[in-house]
Amino acid sequence: MEKKNTETGKKDKSNGLMIKIATFIVDRRNLFFLLFAIGIIFSLISSKWVKVENSLAAYLPDTTETRIGLDLMEDQFTTYGTAKVMVTNINKETADEIADRLEEDPDISMLTYDDSSDHFNNFSALYDITFVYLEDDDRALEALEKVKQDLDGYDIYVSTSMGDAAAEQINKEMQVVSIIVAIIVLSVLIFTSQTYAEVPVLILTFGASAILSAGTNFLMGTISFVSDSVTIVLQLALSVDYAVIFCNRYKEEHQLLDIREADIVALSKSIPEISSSCMTTVGGLLAMMLMQYGIGSDMAVCLIKAIFFSLMSVFLLMPGLLMIFGPLMDKTKHKNFVPKISFVGKMDYRTRHIMPVLFLAVVAAAFFLQNKCPYVYGYSLLETPVKNDTQIADERIRESFGENNFVALLVPAGSYDTEKKMLKDLESRTEVDHCVGLSNTEAMDGYMLTDKLTAREFSELLDLDYEEAQLLYTAYAVNDENYAKLVNGLSSYSIPLIDIIMFLYDEVEEGYVSLDDDMYDTLKDAHDQMKIAQDQLQGEDYSRMLVYLNLPQEGDETFAFLDEMHKVAGSYYPDGNVIIVGEPTSQYDLNKTFDRDNIVVSVGSILIVLAVLLFTFMSAGMPVLLIAVIQGAIWINFAFPTIQKTNIFFMSELIVSSIQMGANIDYAIVISGRFNELRDKMPKKEAIIETLNFAFPTIVTSGSMMALAGVFIGQLSSDGAISGIGQCLGRGTIISIFLVMFVLPQILLIGEKVIEKTSFKVSVPIKLDRGRGLMQVDGFVRGQVNGMVVGEMHAVVRGEVNALVSLGKMTPLSSDMEAELPEELKMINYDPEDVSGEKTEDRKGGTDNV
Known part of the structure; x- marks a missing residue:
């Protein structure tokens, strides 16, 4: 006592x-x-x-190649609004007519469409559209909406990165x-x-x-x-x-x-x-x-x-x-x-020597299987229960025209010749379908944008007077401070086509050069097309090239070739910084961070929860047993994708394992805490039955909500990340509930001695307050009071009360409440005839025990 x-x-x-x-x-x-x-x-x-970020790549560490590349591209290059529009169930003649109509649209700066199977296949036409507006300009979305209206009546599928259509769908x-x-x-x-x-x-x-x-x-x-x-x-x-x-x-x-x-x-x-x-x-x-x-x-x-x-x-x-x-x-x-589940407690008691062994065997197998869990780092290999309009459009386009998997290669600007050699080297590799850069993009009459032309070649290309072309080249040399060319003669002086076109257009606009209307229209068309290409592919310090791959977006082969691309580009730019940006790179970066994050999250969550449980139970054994059960549930949860051969988004494991360890362990705490209270008061069998009857309403309330919330998120979301989190959370919660109801009780029963021996509860002697006469008592009181009491009282009394109770009531307690009384009151046998207040081994009572 x-x-x-x-x-x-x-x-x-x-x-x-x-x-x-x-x-x-x-x-x-x-x-x-x-x-x-x-x-x-x-x-x-x-x-x-609230501002919402819709890109997962935005959360990559600042030191990753993807983040560095994205920041660099935002600073160096202009990205125009683009869209892929597929029109189905049409013949070739209709497809050509639609292309002519689209080319006349003033909001479209570039239309890519030809007779190849890349743009017409299986009675479907694919139009790659570039708008005159920037990607984040609302007018680009309006222009796309106009295209949809113009094609009203046709079966169309549109794929674009513009706008927040996916985010709006997720919100719905x-x-x-x-x-x-x-x-x-x-x-x-x-x-x-x-x-x-x-x-x-x-x-x-x-x-x-x-x-x-x-x-x-x-x-x-x-x-x-x-x-x-x-x-x-x-x-x-x-x-x-x-x-x-x-x-x-x-x-x-x-x-x-x-x-x-x-x-x-x-x-x-x-x-x-x-x-x-x-x-x-x-x-x-x-x-x-x-x-x-x-x-x-x-x-x-x-x-x-x-x-x-x-x-x-x-x-x-x-x-x-x-x-x-x-x-x-x-x-x-x-x-x-809520029904009583005494049968579960009885079964748990009977199987106390069997279930822990089976649990260890299952957990060992689950640990092995979850290490082989098929994690993916992008959406291309994920299947969601439902698909939104964007996913359906991408899937239909992919079925008819294949998948375009490309990366942006950023290299130091300044040398068109080096760029051309590097792109040729890359295109010679089987992993590369083709490359797009300034140096291999056709401009006019077979000339590439960066091909160098002499004054005579340029005059013939634009049907310009040769003397005027020489004057233009002279002005360019002066502007470029290349006086050696003026001294040595202009006949061999050659300038990249894109540079001389840009220079000539500026001279015309500033009034230094006059051209007839036809010549000006030709120049302006060439300038506008080249300006769009230049904005997207040439920055102040870096040049950007697009490398289209014959590889999936992710996988060991893709990741290995990204490393190979670095070696190839590095050989042409040994002193420069080479950066690759794209979905494959983003997924490669996520793959690199995942291994570290997975270990940190798993170990971190266990250590933090362990520290909390140590102070909760004042025992080293109890927290270890509880964490073992929940960690086992986590391993079993992530063994399922391996068994089902279903890809799972990597983020699901990181987030759900933390939530499982932090939240599902509450179910184990409820059961273990109640069992600790009852195991010294009644036989172990009755204690475990009473424990489960007590804990079941709490577990079924919280657990069913979390499990069903996860299931519905997983089944009704079209986003791979969100759906994956929901599916894993729902399944993991169900597994946790099963283990704490059908495995944890047996572990507590056979691990009771471990819990007792590892307990470090310390009993600190306390001083009882004693007094006689007139006193004021403030605080929570446990002990005996003999005398007149005036004040607010919240107590259970075993003894005799003669008092006026106002603003409240005094309620006799039935014998059924005996089990709920504090131990001190159970040990007191009250004799109404004895008012001496003495407490002996045979006679305890006579005073009010508060």
Whole structure:
């Protein structure tokens, strides 16, 4: 008994503080209603300010080749709006007519279409369109919409990187998922509730936290489309436990106390309990912030912020809602729909020596299989349950004309001849289909853009007077400060075609050279086409070339050839920086970061959760057993893709493993914590049966929500990353629930001695306060009081009470409540005839024990 007093005595001051905090929150509920109302109104407005990043490559580390290349291209080059338009079910004559119509469109600067099978095949025509507007210019989208309208009546498929069509589609899909999940949540809450009126309390609490979380995303500047899409659903799945724990605690306290007092006491007990529970979830999310790949930090911050607002809603808003709905909750009680699962506990006890062995065997096999999990780093090898319009268009174009897999090769500018030699070298390799650069792009009459022409050749090309051409070349040499050519003569002086055309056009525009109308029109057409090519392929410091590959977007062969391209280009530019940018490079960079991130996230989440559990259970053995079960669930989860031979997006493993370790382990904590309480009070069999009956409602509430939320995200999203996260989360949660219900109890039963021997609970002697006469007592009290008591009291008394109770009530407890009493009261045998207050081995009673 003294040991029990020692262990509980340390909580006295903290409990007293919690009571004061809880009383303030409950009694000042109107203030918090006002603050939440203001915050919700602001969040509804500010949610429109959130900027969403739709590119996964944007979250690559700044040191990766892709990020360096993307930043360089944005600084050095101009990217015009482009689109691939495929018209199906037409003959060649109709295809040519459509091409003529498109060429007349003033918004189209370049149309690529010819008689080859690359542009007409199987009664389908493919038009590569380049608009006169930049890629991020809204007029480019308007021009594309105009093309669609002009082709109205034909079967067309459009593929373009312009606009946010994919993001808009994802938002629509997630709205559907949110509605379905909301219906599921409502159904689960009704099923697991004990009163119908508690459901609106839970819904209002979560709704407030969700709105506040979404409305503060603008503080992050920009969030990823993944975070924007799944945060609200994952927030519900991760944090609904908090409101359920508080509500259940309130109903428990309300059996003895009135609404206000039950609210206060329940909140005072729930704050530390819920705060401790959320630590493992936050710990798992913190591990995601250790990833090099920035989307991990992005999602972690969004989810941690969401959990914070969930806690604030439970602690500050929900107590007031319980005060409002409390009377209605009393009137709407119904029978418990959640069944007892005593049969599971009995089965677990009978199989306590079998299941752990089977678990070890399965986990060992799962560990081997998950190491061979077919991870992919792009969308080209992924299959999603549903497809959006963009995916359907890309698929149809790919079926008819094959896949265009290309990369942009950036090399130091300055030498057209070197570029030409390098492109020729690359085109000679079987892995390369063809290359596009200034040096191998035809301009006029068979001349390439960078071919050098003498004054005579140039005059013949444009039908320009030779003397005028000589004067033009002279002006170019002076402008270029190439005076040696003037001295040695202009007859052998040659200038790249693109450079002399650009120079001549500028001279005409500035009025130094006059041309007739026909000549000017020819020059202007040539200039406009060359300017578009120059803007896209020639920068101030770098030249850009497109290399089309005969390889898939990702894979060992593709990644090996990217390294080979570096060697080839490096041999032509030994002193320069060669950069390759494109989907293959992005996926190669992700492949490089994944190995490191996977280890860091796995080890980080285990260590953080382990630290939390060590202080929760004050035992080294218990955390290891719990983590072993959840880590086993993670390995089994990611063994499934290997067994099913289904590709999985790499990000799914990084994010879901963190969430599984941080959130699903709560289920194991509920069971192990309850078993720890009961194992010394009753036989082990009854303890494990009672534990599972106690834990099942909590696990089925939270677990079913997370599992179903994951399943619906996985089945209804057309985005490979989002769908993969949903599928893995849903499957992983189901596996975790199964293991904590059918494997963990057996492990706890046979590992009981390990838990006891590795316990490091320390009992610190405490000083009992004693006094006689007139005294004021403040704080949580446990002990004996003999005398007149005046004040507010929340206690269980074994003894005799003669007092006036106001603003509350005194309720006799039945013998059925005996098991729930503190150990000190169980050890006291009260004799109403004995009022001596003495406590001996045979006679304990006579005084009020508080």
